Amino acid sequence: MFKYLKQLTSLVAMVAVLFTFTTETMAAKKSKTLKNTQKKGFVRCGVSQGLPGFSNADAAGNWTGVDVDVCRAVAAAVLGDANKVKFTPLSAKERFTALTSGEIDILSRNTTWTLSRDADIGLTFVGVNFYDGQGFMVRKDSGITSTSQFKDGISACTNIGTTTELNMRDFFNSKGISYTPVAFEKADEVVAAYDAGRCDTYTTDKSGLAAQRTKMTNPDDHMVLPETISKEPLGPVVRQGDSVWEDIVRWSLNTMIEAEEYGVTSANADSMKTSDNPQIKRLVGAEGEMGAAFGLDNEWNLRIIKQVGNYGESYKRNIADTGILPDRGPNELWTKGGILYVPPSR
């Protein structure tokens, strides 16, 4: 008799544990960041100090860019309003400390995903929202059209605190070229010094070069060389130790990319609820319980698509239409020859 009682209680306990794991309140309880965000009423997001196309503020203080849109997507998902985001502009040097110290909850600031950053310093990268690579910009009248024309004694302007400094060394060392690195703390000063002629070349991520070129006195006097010397997968980062929050940010980004894949846009999202395709229905919250595991309601993904748009819309609005990088290159869907490929929401 006692034997059965013992088994019965353990069974009840197991069911109870399973039950609590599947209820939404439990997920919210487990994620301190989610709870704090909902209590505060805004998402705390770290962005750059001004990189057109990625995160840039206009004169009125409105932030736009593909990195900004990731934070807006999270705000739409957890708070129901894509505008409830507090942006904190950070230098490359400050960004990780701001995140690990809890000043911000998402770092969406053209940050390269590397092993040491992911493993070492209390950070977790949740995905890639822009595939980039480091390149070089030179003055057109220099006649340089390829990095193979670089000679000993070349000086290269760049930022400190980025992977750029390391890639640059690897590149020049492997080519056996002696060079002078001139590393500034802020991007604006790099642009000013390069523009003045302090350096022969300016090196950073190609997207950054394209964006900064627009800030030069005569943008047409400069060109980005075709070579790419490194892999720079840029993506949002969260603090280690809050896996629910990590999942929310990851799947907010994935939702935007998958929405583009299935042709769901901010304009047609509502009408897609009646689609015949169950995958599309799941994307707009019309089928399944896709928000429960995060402690969110079922229309969290619908709100992202309606308020922020899918990845393609975000890219077009921020990067293509502004003339920064009209060609999507690797940042095209895998179905269209790019490498954007995300796990399915199901």
Place this chain on the structure above:
Amino acid sequence: MKFKKILPQFLTLLFIVLIFGFFTMNAQENMDTRGIEFGFGFLKQEASFDIQFSLIDYDGSRSYARAYLVGLLNTLLVSFIGIILSTILGVIIGVARLSPNYLINKTASFYVEFFRNVPLLLQIFFWYFAALRALPMPEDAPLIFGSSYMTIKGLYTVAPVWNNFDVFFIALIIAMIIIFFFNRFAKKKQEEEGKQYPKFLISLGIFIILPASTFLIGGVDLSWSFPELKQLAKTSFTYEGGLGIPPELIALTLALTLYTATFIAENVRAGIQGIGKGQKEAAASIGLTPSQVLKLVIMPQALRIIIPPTTNQYLNLTKNSSLAAAIAYPDLVLVFAGTAMMQTGRAIEIVGITMATYLSISLAISMFMNWYNKRIAIQEK
């Protein structure tokens, strides 16, 4: 009674210890939960980034500790040059402020009021960005003094190439030792017999003749390496050979010197004005020449007023040199608290080391100046 005296001090100490304990615990806990480790092992790892300008051998294959040393030496270099130049300029301007000549007097006043009232960071930006843009590109730079080029990429000048430099260096040290003992001997002679030697001329003679003789008999040889224009691309040039001084160092030194010199000038003026007129008149009345009055009567007393506030200015200059980060001069803050901190993510350790370093530099300067101040203070008998 005694207990009452000790209690507040004990409580203060306890309070401070508790606060430190709390912050340490808090940091420890937060770092644990976020999976951040604490330790100084990273200093031995390969830095893998290059530095523009270094006084010692360095490249990216060296350790973070070596990169720290490069940054430290660059900070010390700019502070050292800045302190020397700002002292010279400060003394000149300070004396000029007291000049009876209206033009000199007003120019010095205008200089002081202008440069000390514009924020230093702005001045650094001005010298770097505004002055830099005005400099010619390497291929257009005119030849200065038959050997140097001032360009947007820096100052390129001749570099000495030594043979047997160590012999020359030892001769230099021996000369200095001889000068030291000679001066002591001369002072003693003057005190005992009232005999005066031309100390300065003899010292200078020893200082020049002894090291110079090593060229003839010590096998020391000196040749010069001149900068030569090199084409990198159609419109892109640089200089090779010689000595290249980066524009960042020039701009930073210029800004720090011009800014700090204004404060030193005011200290000098105040020090000289702080000495009573009677002192000067009394000295003149016993037959001292005007230069002897300044050297033997006014300056020794004025220095006591000048030294303590000037020490503060030296400390300020050293700490202000950390603004270098804004214009890419690879000082301690840019190299170590910048790049190295970013690459390793060791914020607490690196900021701690950097703070301790600045504290040590400042305390060392402070100790030296206190020693000097004590030495020149009036010994009450």
